[in-house]
Amino acid sequence: QHWRRSVTDSALGVIWCVTGASVRVHLSLGACAERRGRILERLHARPRLLATSRASRGVFFFSLLSRRRMWKAKVVAAGIFTVLVVWAAAPWFAIGATRNGFESLNEELNLNSRKLMEASALNGSKVLLNSPYLFVEWSYEPSSDDYVLDLTAETPNWISLGFSDSCRMVPAEAVLTEVNGDGSFKTGIYSMTRKNIRGMEPADNALEFGDVGAVVVPSPRDGVTPATKLTVTRKSNVGGSITLDAASSGGIPVIWAVGRTPTMAYHQHDGCFTMQ
Numbered sequence: 001q002h003w004r005r006s007v008t009d010s011a012l013g014v015i016w017c018v019t020g021a022s023v024r025v026h027l028s029l030g031a032c033a034e035r036r037g038r039i040l041e042r043l044h045a046r047p048r049l050l051a052t053s054r055a056s057r058g059v060f061f062f063s064l065l066s067r068r069r070m071w072k073a074k075v076v077a078a079g080i081f082t083v084l085v086v087w088a089a090a091p092w093f094a095i096g097a098t099r100n101g102f103e104s105l106n107e108e109l110n111l112n113s114r115k116l117m118e119a120s121a122l123n124g125s126k127v128l129l130n131s132p133y134l135f136v137e138w139s140y141e142p143s144s145d146d147y148v149l150d151l152t153a154e155t156p157n158w159i160s161l162g163f164s165d166s167c168r169m170v171p172a173e174a175v176l177t178e179v180n181g182d183g184s185f186k187t188g189i190y191s192m193t194r195k196n197i198r199g200m201e202p203a204d205n206a207l208e209f210g211d212v213g214a215v216v217v218p219s220p221r222d223g224v225t226p227a228t229k230l231t232v233t234r235k236s237n238v239g240g241s242i243t244l245d246a247a248s249s250g251g252i253p254v255i256w257a258v259g260r261t262p263t264m265a266y267h268q269h270d271g272c273f274t275m276q
Contacts, residue, residue: 122139122276123138129269132153132154132258134153135151136151147232151232152228152230154219160177162254164253164255168255170194170195172255173191173241174189175187187212187213187230189212203240204240208240209232212233217229252276254273254274
């Protein structure tokens, strides 16, 4: 109560001094200075109410506010400070998240680019035999996932291309073309389960292959000699046991064979090459 009475008297004295100077014009500036001196004497008589440093005098005037108002002011100030901190830090968080997103996207694009480069490099050709002349070309189209192989042979007999995991005849998937009596061709897709003709069974996934067939073309050796060209189109996975991987570091093994006769019988030549 003593503290409240002192604060009230002091505040009323200041207000009276300020307002009285304008209402009662007969008071001189000296009177106001004298009254101000008496007020300060009261304040200095109670050192608990007012510290001697100038910086702490503002604390006294803030103490005139009620505790409730001070609590509300602190809450508002804390809220404003929090908003400012979030507003200032939000762009940095956004930049960090965007940077992480771009880094992940960049890594994924680089990985896909490497795969496409490795796959698109899967193009080549090779001479498999000189007598009879046997020449093969291969390519891979990543956009459609199509492997295309062309086997050209200077022979009137059957020829074949097949896919195996390790250059073995069994198990394997083979595309074989026979030469009919009228010069036309009969092409079939087979699953090889044994190393003989009885092991040549029609493949269950034959319909999953792409275009297969044979035509007569000039030999790539001299551009004149007639030759049989067998074309095989296949995707990476056609539902069978053999899956092709264009990005494989070891390449893709492909088996081949040339028959002794125009129709299916034991082969005269066979071998394996790697698409790389």
